[in-house]
Amino acid sequence: MLINPDKARRHLETVRYYAIKSCFEYMRTLLNAQGGLDMNGNEKQAPPGKITPPLPKPVAPRRKRIWGPVLLASIAAGITGALLVLLVMPAIFGVNPYDLVRGKVKSVGVGESSGVSANKINVVSPTQGATNVSGVASKVTPAVVNIDTKSTPQETMFPFFSPRVQEGTGSGVIYSANGYILTNNHVVSDAQDITVTLASGEEFKGKKVGADPDNDIAVVKIDKTGLPAIAIGDSDKLVVGQLAVVVGSPLGFEQTVTAGVVSALHRTLGTSSLNGNQNVLIDLIQTDAPINPGNSGGALCDASGKLIGVNTLIASTSGGSEGLGFAIPVNTAKKVADDLIAGRSISHPYIGVLGQTISESIATQYNLPVSKGAYVTRVVPDSPADKAKIKTGDIIVQIDGKPVKSMDDVISTVRSHKVGDKISVTYHSGGSKKTVELTLEEKRNTPVE
Incomplete structure (x- = not known):
C-alpha cells in the first residue's frame, strides 16, 4: 500500500x-x-470568605499520610x-x-x-526467492488425507467416573490406489475409531492394518479404489538445501501447504509420547518448512511433487513451528509399509541393553572413568550383550568403530545394521577397557536395544 x-x-x-x-x-x-x-x-488554603469546617475529633491517633x-x-x-x-x-x-x-x-x-x-x-514475503510451489501443491494435495481418531482410555480405579473419549487429528498419504494410507504410528496407535477424509471431502472409516512403533510408521486401509496415490521419490538422493514442500492438516486445517528446504539429513532424535512411551528415531530429514501439530503423517515432497518423507515431529519450545521439523525418509517408510501390507513382521536388530547417556556432571558425581558414553542399566538375559559378558554398570564408549557420546549413538548404530551382522563394542568394565564382537539378533518384545 x-x-x-x-x-x-x-x-x-x-x-x-x-x-x-x-x-x-x-x-x-x-x-x-x-x-x-x-x-x-x-x-491548599481555603478560599477567602469561606470557613473550613472543623475536623471531627479523632477516636484514635492516625498516621499522617x-x-x-x-x-x-x-x-x-x-x-x-x-x-x-x-x-x-x-x-x-x-x-x-x-x-x-x-x-x-x-x-x-x-x-x-x-x-x-x-x-x-x-x-517482502518470508518465502520470497523460493520456488513457486503451486505446481507441487496441485500434484500432492489430492493424495493427502486428514485422519481423525477417537479413543477411550482404560477404566480407572474409580468406576463411577466414566472414561472420557479422547480425540486426535493427524494427516496421511494415499500410498496405493486401492485404499492403503500411510501415516505415523503415534497418530493411530491408540485409536478405536478412525475417520479418513479425502481431499474431495469424502469420509471413510479406516482400519489399522499394522504399525511399526520403532520407525513410527503405520498403515490404514479404507474401502475405496481408484484413489490418487502419491508418487514415491528416493530419499537416498536428497541433498541439503533442496526444496521441501509440506502438505497436511496442521491444527486440523486440511490441505495446508508450506515450503522450505531440506535443512539437514541423518538426524537422530529421542521422542516420548503422552502415555510415557519413549523411542529413538534415526536417519531423519530435517526441514525448515513450517510443521505444526496435525501435520504428523503428512507428506514431505520434493520439487517434482514426489514423496521424500513422512512428517513425524518438531523440535519446539512453544509447541508450534520454530523451523525445526523432522520427517521419516520415504525409503524407510516404504519398506515398512510394504512389509505391513504383505503381513510380514518388521525386523529390528538389537544387542540387548538398556542404557543412559553419561554427561560430565554425572561422570564427576559418580567418579566415572569417562565423561562421555552410554551407561548400561540393564542387560537382557541370553541377548548378544549378555553372551559377550557385558553387564549392568559397564560403560559403552565405542560401537562399530564409532565413538559413543550418548545412548542414542548406540541405538542408531545398531539400527543401521541388519540381523546377523557382526559389530564390535568397546566398553569400560571393572576398571579395565575391553572390546568384544557381537552378532546382532532379532529384537524381542522388550524396550531395549
Whole structure:
C-alpha cells in the first residue's frame, strides 16, 4: 500500500499534541484526587470568605499520610506513559521519534528522494526467492488425507467416573490406489475409531492394518479404489538445501501447504509420547518448512511433487513451528509399509541393553572413568550383550568403530545394521577397557536395544 507523507505527518503531530496534553491532564487529575494539594505537593488554603469546617475529633491517633512520594511516583508514571506514546507511535509510522519531538517531520514532495518508490511499496514475503510451489501443491494435495481418531482410555480405579473419549487429528498419504494410507504410528496407535477424509471431502472409516512403533510408521486401509496415490521419490538422493514442500492438516486445517528446504539429513532424535512411551528415531530429514501439530503423517515432497518423507515431529519450545521439523525418509517408510501390507513382521536388530547417556556432571558425581558414553542399566538375559559378558554398570564408549557420546549413538548404530551382522563394542568394565564382537539378533518384545 502507499503511505501519504502529509497524512503521516499530520497523524504524528496529532499524536505528539495529545500525548503531551494527556500527560498534563493526568497530573491535574492526580492533584485533584489527592484531596487538596497544589502543584508543589503542599496543602491548599481555603478560599477567602469561606470557613473550613472543623475536623471531627479523632477516636484514635492516625498516621499522617506522606503525599510527596506518592505524588512524585504518579507524576513519573504519567510522564513515562507519555514518553512511551511519543516513542512507539512514531515508530509505527516509520519516523524517528527524535525528529518528531524536534519538529523535523516533513512531507516528501515531487522530485525529492524518499527511499520509497512513488508508485508502490514492495511487500517482502518470508518465502520470497523460493520456488513457486503451486505446481507441487496441485500434484500432492489430492493424495493427502486428514485422519481423525477417537479413543477411550482404560477404566480407572474409580468406576463411577466414566472414561472420557479422547480425540486426535493427524494427516496421511494415499500410498496405493486401492485404499492403503500411510501415516505415523503415534497418530493411530491408540485409536478405536478412525475417520479418513479425502481431499474431495469424502469420509471413510479406516482400519489399522499394522504399525511399526520403532520407525513410527503405520498403515490404514479404507474401502475405496481408484484413489490418487502419491508418487514415491528416493530419499537416498536428497541433498541439503533442496526444496521441501509440506502438505497436511496442521491444527486440523486440511490441505495446508508450506515450503522450505531440506535443512539437514541423518538426524537422530529421542521422542516420548503422552502415555510415557519413549523411542529413538534415526536417519531423519530435517526441514525448515513450517510443521505444526496435525501435520504428523503428512507428506514431505520434493520439487517434482514426489514423496521424500513422512512428517513425524518438531523440535519446539512453544509447541508450534520454530523451523525445526523432522520427517521419516520415504525409503524407510516404504519398506515398512510394504512389509505391513504383505503381513510380514518388521525386523529390528538389537544387542540387548538398556542404557543412559553419561554427561560430565554425572561422570564427576559418580567418579566415572569417562565423561562421555552410554551407561548400561540393564542387560537382557541370553541377548548378544549378555553372551559377550557385558553387564549392568559397564560403560559403552565405542560401537562399530564409532565413538559413543550418548545412548542414542548406540541405538542408531545398531539400527543401521541388519540381523546377523557382526559389530564390535568397546566398553569400560571393572576398571579395565575391553572390546568384544557381537552378532546382532532379532529384537524381542522388550524396550531395549
